[in-house]
Amino acid sequence: MLNTIKLLRDEQNKFMDDTVLLKNFEILVGNNQVYKGKSMSVCQSTQNRWKQAKIDNNGGYFNFTGSPIDIPVLI
Numbered sequence: 001m002l003n004t005i006k007l008l009r010d011e012q013n014k015f016m017d018d019t020v021l022l023k024n025f026e027i028l029v030g031n032n033q034v035y036k037g038k039s040m041s042v043c044q045s046t047q048n049r050w051k052q053a054k055i056d057n058n059g060g061y062f063n064f065t066g067s068p069i070d071i072p073v074l075i
Helices: 068-074
Strands: 008-015 020-027 036-044 049-056 061-066
Touching: none
Parallel strands: none
Antiparallel strands: 008 020, 020 036, 036 049, 049 061
């Protein structure tokens, strides 16, 4: 039997008729233990893409756009 240590807390919630995915994440061990963030993702099917905005407690702000083939990775 393997012993595993949970390194990351990752919570996901869908809302707005399941069209938006909100993720909260937090590193639980190691030097980056205080690192926390959130991301919000939406599939824009009429434009054949998904978009994601990600923020963290270090002041980071990131925007991502992907093609439909990338959608399973997003969720």
